[in-house]
Amino acid sequence: MSGHESAVAHLRSEGYRMTPQRLSVLDIVAGRPGHIGADEVWNLAKEQHPYVDLATIYRTLQLLKRLGVVTEVVIGNKLHFELANHHDRHNHMVCSECDSVQTLSPAYLAEFSQRLQQEFGFTPDLDNITIGGLCSICQPQG
C-alpha cells in the first residue's frame, strides 16, 4: 500500500523503465518490516519470476539505493536493504561479534555530518552509514 507508487514515479521521471523484476524487488523490500538480504530478496523474487537472475537483484538494489528508495545495511560480510522511510530515518549499529543490529536515531550523527560538510565540503552518505563495533553484551571480559 503506502510507499512505493511514488518510487515508481520517481524511476519513470528519471528515464528508468519499470520492469516486473524491479517491481518485484520493490514489493519484496517494501513488504518487509526490517532489512532483508540480497539472497533472500532473490529467493522471494523467484517465486514470482522463476528466471530472474541474482545479478538483476543486485543491480536493482543498487539502483534503488542510488535513488534513495532503499538504504543499505552492512551486516557481517553481507549487504541488507530496507525501504527508506523518510518519516522514520535511522542508522544501524552492528555488532561485529554477534551480528546483532540496533537502530540509531540520525540525530546522533547530525552534528558530525554538518561539520564534515562545513569544514571539508564532504557530504557523508548518512542514510547508508552502518556503525560497526561491539554491543553491550559482547564487551570484552565482563
Added chain:
Amino acid sequence: MSGHESAVAHLRSEGYRMTPQRLSVLDIVAGRPGHIGADEVWNLAKEQHPYVDLATIYRTLQLLKRLGVVTEVVIGNKLHFELANHHDRHNHMVCSECDSVQTLSPAYLAEFSQRLQQEFGFTPDLDNITIGGLCSICQPQG
C-alpha cells in the same frame, strides 16, 4: 625500526605464533607511509616468500586488525590497511564517486562515540570506521 617489535610481543603474549609470513606482512604494512591494498601486500610478500598464498595475507591482515596493529580502510570495493599509529590516529573519508581519500581527526567522532557508549553500551570500532560520501569536487550539479 620503530613500531612493530611490540606487535610481535603482543602476538606472542596472546598465544599466536610468529611466522615469517606474518613478519613479512607486518614489515610491508609498517614500511608504507599510507594505506596499502591486500593485493599489493601480497605482491610484495611474494618477493620474500614466493609461495605465500593470498588467503594467508588476508588472514594475517584480519588478525592484525583484530589485535589493533593495523587499521582497515574501505576504498571502493577494496580493503586497504595501514599501521595503527597510536600517536596519530585518524579516520578516512572516501568519496564514492572518485575514490579519493581524506584523513579526518578522530576528534570529530569523539563525542558521537561517547554517546553510543553511554546511552547504548555500544563500543564503536572507531579506528576502523570509514566515512563514505561525496567529496567537495564530486558534489551533484554545482
Added chain:
DNA sequence: ACCGTTATTGCATGGATTTGCGATAGTGGA
C-alpha cells in the same frame, strides 16, 4: 495497435574476500 530506440535482462565470467581441510612448522617443555 505497431515500431524503433535503447534501457534492461539473463547468462557467463571475473574480482575480492572467506573458509574447509590435510599437511606443515612454531613453540614450550622434557
Added chain:
DNA sequence: TCCACTATCGCAAATCCATGCAATAACGGT
C-alpha cells in the same frame, strides 16, 4: 636438541557482489 601439541599454511573451493555482452522488452511516438 628433540618431541609433541596445535596454530598456521597452502591449496582448492565457495561466497558475495560486480560487469561485459548479445538478446529482449519498455515506452514514447505514430
